[in-house]
Amino acid sequence: MTLTLSTYFIGSCIAVLAGLDRMAAMQTMFSRPIVVAPLTGFVLGNPMVGLQIGALLELLWLGRLPVGASIPPDDTQIAVGATALCLSVTPAPTLSYQLLCLLVVLPLGKIGEFFERGARHLNLRLSTRAEALCDQGEGGRAERQHLIGLFHFALASLCTFSFVYWGGSFLLGILAPWLLSGVSGAASWLYLLFPLVGAGCILASINVQRAPTLFLASFVSVSLLLWLL
Amino acid sequence: MSIVLVRVDSRLIHGQVLEAWVPHTSARCIVVMSDDLMSSPMEKMIMEASVPSSIKVFIGGVTEMVSRFKSGEFDKLRTLVLFANSQDVLSAYRDGFIFNKLNLGNMHAGSGKVPCSCTIYLDPTDIENLNELVAGGVEVGSRCVPTDTQRSYKKMIPKGGV
Amino acid sequence: MNRLLSRGTIILVFIRLGLLQASWNFQRLQNLGVLYALGPALRRLFEGEDLKAAQQRHLEYFNSHPYMAPAILGAALAIEETQAAGGTSVVKAAEFKKMTIAPFAAMGDALFWGGIRPLAACTALFFAFRESLWAPLVFLLLFNIPHLLFTIVGFWLGYRRKHHILEFIAQKRLPDVAVRAKEMMVVLLGALCSLLVFTLLSGLQKSPLWAGLSLFFVFAAGWLFRKGASALCLLLIGAFLCILSGYLL
Helix, strand or coil, rough: CHHHHHHHHHHHHHHHHHHHHHHHCCCCCEEEEHHHHHHHHHHHHCCCHHHHHHHHHHHHCCCCCHHHHHHCCCHHHHHHHHHHHHHHHHCCCCCHHHHHHHHHHHHHCCHHHHHHHHHHHHHHHHHHHHHHHHCCCCCCHHHHHHHHHHHHHHHHHHHHHHHHHHHHHHHHHHHHHHHHHHHHHHHHHHHHHHHHHHHHHHHHHHHCCCCHHHHHHHHHHHHHHHHHH | CCEEEEEECCCCCHHHHHHHHHHCCCEEEEEEECCCCCCCCHHHHHHCCCCCCCCEEEEHHHHHHHHHHHCCCCCCCEEEEEECHHHHHHHHHHHHCCCCCEEEECCCCCCCCCEECCCCCEEEEHHHHHHHHHHHHCEEECCCCCCCCEEEHHHCCCCCCC | CCCCHHHHHHHHEEEHHHCCCCECCCCCHHHHHHHHHHHHHHHHHHCCHHHHHHHHCCCCEECCCCCHHHHHHHHHHHCCCCCCCCCCCCCCCCHHHHHHHHHHCCCCCCHHHHHHHHHHHHHHHHHHHCCCCCCHHHHHHHHHHHHHHHHHHHHHHHHHHHHHHHHHHHCCCCCHHHHHHHHHHHHHHHHHHHHHHHHHHHHHHHCCHHHHHHHHHHHHHHHHCCCCCCCCHHHHHHHHHHHHHHHCC
């Protein structure tokens, strides 16, 4: 239990920082699964697990764009959550166990959209308050309202991560005995599912007319090359 | 006529339109009908420059573009039509621009506007304009991007009216 | 023209631009972020009622791409500076912002979210599947070099050229650059998928003809996605079928 709690604590620190990077601050994109999952793994002692989880998640949502007011799935918290969850159970989890963690955490991550929408609604109050302050000629105080927004986004990230982590460990406790053997039986196929679904979605949603042709050409030529060699 | 989408969006051409709706509808042509835009050539220039060259873009006043539609200029192209506000849609509709579905994307807040969803803010004039379209048989719904679920216009208006 | 802003203030504005989206809200989006970023400069340029009016006009609706916004706000800042010095400008700062936000956002979305980010990720994924820890670093480098270039150079050019930044950006045909990046990304993705499929097939000692089946699966997933199924939903259905067939076979 102490291990789970300390993992949760470390995980939530990364979750909050990455959650801020995602939208509110700098946007260096270290919040992408491919970076943040290995980072979580590194801090918790096994970067390779994070790399594996991050790569699969990155592939699944390669094509989702954060455009305008539409909120994309919170892949950051899912990546941190799945990695932390996996490493809280065992320091060297098998591929099947990683896949199981991912499958459990993925649907739970949906909640992230709810918390993020909440943060954005809370921010509206800041804008309204800043406007009132400006009208009173207190521009400096109006500017400082802006920084409270950071706190809202951090809180939303923390809520999402906590839900994903504790919900995940609860579900994992129930489901693991039932599903683990099934997942290990189908591990390689499950593994392949992520790139294939991700590629399908990106081909369907990209605004390049030639995309399917280019994809086919490159897939077939690399396949033939590998078959020849 | 091959109109694939008619949308009201205060931002006209922007990311949601180009990255989500254009691929979803396989549109090859974007028509922007807006009278306000005609007074600012600089804005028109930068808006045209934000579209990749594989997609044709036509920007013009409502009356002008409706008559070009009637002349059959866009018949062979899969066309996405954008309006900035409900007033422009209604005047195009009255001029004889025919469509059966209207998508509400983003309609910005302003004085007297009431929130109807996260991105749609309407005032009584908007409601009147849209009601006239609905009465004419146009199906009005709101969806920011294709992956969102469609919300019907009737369900969006708050109970007490605006 | 006499400059009223010190270099320090300009740098402070640029640094504050990093927090542009910190109080993103549904009604006016990044408006408060703009006030926060331009605030130090406005306080130096105006005072009294003029300052109040300036702060109010920069609290209006603003929503652009975070990496393209520095170019817009750099130009807006220079326009405000000219006005404060008593000069005239072709467009007012508020008008300029209003006309540029949407097209600049469109270009930024296409170039960064649609083009460079997936391209950088795809390249990094090759490293990830070779189990190399270079993967995150490759991604960060490939993504952040253009990111920093656009924000720093964009801000500087915007500040120097004011509204002429529009012609400059229009000439660069950024949407076409984005299309090239996307095409490259699709080619890399095809290669990556085929590599993964082949590694799996040789591991399971299956016939290479199974690769054709996975190709069919990609297009089936794409078709279902167009019909409204989300990536998550497709993945979970696929996983369910995989596990079920594992039990049955």
